Amino acid sequence: MKIVTYNVNGINARLPRLLEYLDEQKPDIVCLQELKAYDDKIPAKAIEEAGYGAVWHGQKAFNGVAILARGEQPVEYGRGLPGDPEDEQSRYVEKPVILAGDFNVIPTDEDVYSVSAMQDDALMQPESREALRRIIHQGWTDAIRARIPSGKLWTFWDYQRGAWQRDAGFRIDHLLLSPVAADRLRAAGVDKEYRGREKASDHAPTWAELAE
Numbered sequence: 351m352k353i354v355t356y357n358v359n360g361i362n363a364r365l366p367r368l369l370e371y372l373d374e375q376k377p378d379i380v381c382l383q384e385l386k387a388y389d390d391k392i393p394a395k396a397i398e399e400a401g402y403g404a405v406w407h408g409q410k411a412f413n414g415v416a417i418l419a420r421g422e423q424p425v426e427y428g429r430g431l432p433g434d435p436e437d438e439q440s441r442y443v444e445k446p447v448i449l450a451g452d453f454n455v456i457p458t459d460e461d462v463y464s465v466s467a468m469q470d471d472a473l474m475q476p477e478s479r480e481a482l483r484r485i486i487h488q489g490w491t492d493a494i495r496a497r498i499p500s501g502k503l504w505t506f507w508d509y510q511r512g513a514w515q516r517d518a519g520f521r522i523d524h525l526l527l528s529p530v531a532a533d534r535l536r537a538a539g540v541d542k543e544y545r546g547r548e549k550a551s552d553h554a555p556t557w558a559e560l561a562e
Contacts, residue, residue, distance in 0.1 A: 351378045351379070351559065351561075352375070352376075352377040352378050352379075352557055352558075352559050353377065353378065353379040353380075353381070353448060353450065353525065353557060353558050353559075353560065354375075354377040354379065354381065354450075354541075354555045354556065355381045355383070355450035355451050355452070355524070355525055355555070355556050355557075356368075356371070356380055356381070356382055356383070356523075356551070356553065356555040356556070357382075357383040357384050357451075357452040357506075357523060357551060357552075357553035358382050358383070358384060358385065358553075359551040359552055359553065360384065360385070360386040360387075360551075361382065361385045361387055361392065361393065361414070361416075362386075362387055362391065362393060363386075363549070364549070364550070365393055365396060366549075367547060367549065367550050367551065368382075369400050371541070371544055371555060372400045372401070372402065372418075372420075373400065375541065375555070376420060377420065377555075377557065378420050379417065379418065379419055379420075379424075379445075380402070380416075380417070380418040380555075381415070381416075381417055381418075381445075381450040381451060382415060382416040382417075382418065383414075383415050383451050383452045384413070384452070385406070385408055385409070385413070385414025385415065385416060386410055386411065386412070386413070386414055387408050387409075387410065387414055388408045388409060388414075389406055389407075389408040390408075391408070392406050392416070394406075397418060401420055401421060402418040402420055402421075403418070403419050403421075403423035403424055404418045404419070404423075404424065405417050405424045405426045407429050415451070417445060424445065427445065447527065447528040447530060447531040448525060448527055448528070448531055448558075449485070449490060449525070449526040450524070450526075451524070452506075452522055452523050452553065453482060453523070453524050454472075454473055454478075454522055455473060455474075455478045455479060455482045455522060455524075456468065456473045456474040456479075456520050456521060456522055457479060457483075457495075457524075458479075459474075460500060460501075461503070461520055461521040462474060462520040462521070463502070463504065463516075463517065463518045463519055464518065467518075468520065473520070485526065486526065489529055490526035490527060491526065491527045491528075491529075491532035492525075492526060493524075493525040493527050493532075493535055493538040493558035494521070494524070494525065494538050494539070494556065494558075496527075496532065496535060497535065497539070497558075498538065498539070502517075503521055504517070504519025504520055504521055504540070504542070504554075505519070505520075505521050505523035505540050505553055506519055506520055506521070506522050506523065506552060506553050506554075507519040507545055507552060507554075508552060509552055514545060514546065523540075523553055523554075523556040524556070525538070525556065525557070525558045527558065531560060534561040535558060535559075535560060536559045536560060536561055537558070537559040538557065538559065539556075539557060540556050540557075541554055541555040541556075541557065542554050
């Protein structure tokens with residue numbers, strides 16, 4: 351079972367790339383972020399025709415999330431962040447056992463092309479990293495580093511300053527697995543080449559493969 355987290359940076363603007371990815375890779379589960387569209391603007395028919403059931407929590411700006419399931423209709427257990435009754439940003443829908451998405455945190459210095467270039471960025475401040483560590487220390491497993499413990503492995507390259515061409519990226523898209531899911535982990539990685547396609551998202555699909 352291939353489970354993907356993918357910040358699409360606007361589902362309507364990137365729809366051809368998303369459908370292309372679904373057709374070529376045929377992932378079983380896809381967790382999307384930054385839909386940048388309200389529910390009535392989500393291209394539900396195109397997703398359905400691609401063979402995926404879906405649940406959405408749409409919104410404009412840098413919000414909006416969805417879960418797609420190949421050949422199935424996902425069952426939604428909840429939306430919005432627990433403990434935040436004023437949650438106004440569509441950034442969260444829930445499935446059990448896996449926390450997947452764009453966390454906007456660079457976990458370690460090894461997860462960035464240049465520590466000095468990013469040292470003042472919120473993505474790698476001690477407070478940001480500590481917040482992610484607190485989550486992981488609850489018992490979650492970082493799928494990527496569980497299978498690829500070291501080395502350059504980026505999930506995001508900015509559109510500016512030739513970041514893609516220079517491979518000046520960093521890792522902020524994560525899949526955190528519960529103990530049961532971690533026991534089933536077989537492989538993990540980043541489908542980097544999709545970032546290099548025409549009018550692509552600035553994120554690459556990031557995935558984990560679990561045993562059935």
